[in-house]
Amino acid sequence: MATRIDGKVISAQVLDEVATDAAAFLEDYGIKPGLAVVLVGEDPASQVYVRNKIARATESGLNSIEHRLPIDTTQETLNQLVAALNVDPAVHGILVQLPLPAHLDEEQIIAAISPEKDVDGFHPVNVGALSVGKESLVPCTPQGCMIMIGKVLGDDLSGKHAVVVGRSNIVGKPMAALLLQANCTVTVVHSRTNNPQALAQQADILVAAVGRPEMIGADWVKPGATVIDVGINVIERNGQRKLVGDVDYAAVEPVAAAITPVPGGVGPMTIACLMKNTLTAARRLMSDEL
Helix, strand or coil: CCEECCHHHHHHHHHHHHHHHHHHHHHHHCCCCEEEEEEECCCHHHHHHHHHHHHHHHHCCCEEEEEEECCCCCHHHHHHHHHHHHCCCCCCEEEECCCCCCCCCHHHHHHHCCHHHECCCCCHHHHHHHHCCCCCCCCHHHHHHHHHHHHHHCCCCCCCEEEEECCCCCCHHHHHHHHHHCCCEEEEECCCCCCHHHHHCCCCEEEECCCCCCCECHHHCCCCCEEEECCCEEEEECCEEEEECCECHHHHCCCCCEECCCCCCHHHHHHHHHHHHHHHHHHHHHHHHC
């Protein structure tokens, strides 16, 4: 049976490191690293995410600044808020919770955030820097996946064949870039790929980030592979709502060497890496001011 990669345990380790570093930051500069979280509307899932992020920020010794805006907030109002946060010296990281209401332009808002405060790592400047291997704020979910992979396989991934299922801007593409930086041979499988199952079967490291419940079965997985399941899907089973990943955990667990569960796998790592990015951004911003 595969080793269960426990995201709750690993994320707690990351948050402990953030708390230690945040205390040192406070001692060095006399302020706490500041994370501003902007939530527009009352989407239930987004409210849960924001609540969890704020709780982890507080526990880690960060200064959490919350802005809740009504669902009918205009683009101009949101732009003005982001512009104000960009120049606020108490704010080192800005997170605008996605998805935004349909009438708001997400790409415009992402581009409006200062790249130095873009703790989600979605700004085109940070995306470009990541793609060419330059210093950047790295998207939280792929960053968390890399930490988990390192816990299983160690720091040297040279020569490993990694297959990423999914090519989203948020996970798939930056995940592939990070694996390339780690000297893996990387294949990205997507909706137009011919025979994706055969490619997935070659993976030493298989990352599923496609948003289709339990799509990856045992016949997609090479024996002994490390499987990272980024998917979060709600399904109905036996009359009950259930949270599952993109991987059929029960089917794949006997085949893989290591696997992340859903829930309790990648999810906690995403929030932990958001805190890590906030501290990184704060240190860079403060060092630039000295």
